Amino acid sequence: MSSAEELLELALSVGHQAAALVRDHATRKVEVAATKTSDIDVVTAADRATEELIRRLIHHARPDDAFLGEEGDDLAGTSGVRWIVDPIDGTVNFLYGIPEYAVSIAAEVDGEVVAGVVIDVAKEVVYTGHVGGVAARNGVPVVVRPPALLAHRLIATGFNYTRPVREIQAAAAARLLPEVRDIRRTGSCALDLCRVAEGALDGYVEEGVHAWDHAAGGLIARLAGAETLVTVGAAGTEAMVCGPRHGFRELLVAVRSAGFLRE
Incomplete structure (x- = not known):
């Protein structure tokens, strides 16, 4: 078992590589590879390729962990750690070239999410957090807005x-x-x-x-x-x-x- 901080470090390393792959796909013609709940709920080749990359990198580093991703089959594990991944959150935006999509990677230990990374791919903004630490945007701590009506x-x-x-x-x-x-x-x-x-x-x-x-x-x-x-x-x-x-x-x-x- 690793600490929440160590899990965050892995999520961040993998997330950067995943975001680079998404950016590479964004330079080409993006096309629908499949649909899910309806004919407007789409999956692209980039979604699939990015999740495959994330799975491979995490499995190489931590072969006993479980994995839950949007585009692939769930993978059971024995370590008590489960990775929860959305390779491209905002696929329709990605399809249309709207710069509002993210790579999202979380690590869960015994049912509790303890580390998370969200990368705003187009803007290259990185949000991070782990239990025992703070929420940060590009390494700078962030807090919610003050009270308002x-x-x-x-x-x-x-x-x-x-x-x-x-x-x-x-x-x-x-x-x-x-x-x-x-x-x-x-x-x-x-x-x-x-x-x-x-x-x-x-x-x-x-x-x-x-x-x-x-x-x-x-x-x-x-x-x-x-x-x-x-x-x-x-x-x-x-x-x-x-x-x-x-x-x-x-x-x-x-x-x-x-x-x-x-x-």
Whole structure:
């Protein structure tokens, strides 16, 4: 077993190599390789190649660890450590050439995420954190925004790729919008969570997320002073809420009242 700091060092080393591969793919014509939940929920060759690289590098360094990735089969392990990986969080942005996508790598020990790295690939910004340490952006510690009235908070969300779920989400967003400063939809859960961590957002809510979307970013946000909740969304799938700890209860009441979450 390694310390959280040592796991972070490995995640950071692997993450840099993965980000370099994504950048290389971005210089070529990006095409859809497959679809998942619907014909607009896409996978590119870069997603697959990047996850294969991450798997190979981590397995070489720690062959007894488990692995959970978005694009491949789960791998069991015996060490008590599991890696949770999204090779490109924000694939649709990547497909369209919008510079909002990230490599996300988290290390979990006995069910608790202890280290996380999120790399904003296009901007070459690196968010890191480990249990016992601080959240950082390019090595500089970050903290959440100070307290604000709900009406003065900038909230991020996202939309599912299946029509029935996004109809529910659109209605919830319409109900929340008059209650807050504004709503943003950037297309990357991992980056939205890191922006809560660095004080660029006041909160985040989305249904349809998975562990690989939020494991690393959620840890980084918590280390920066945020609270996170993984719960059930209004459509019955996994949802994440994140916001500064000092105003989290009010945010949670607001997104639940708007209809983002199951009662």
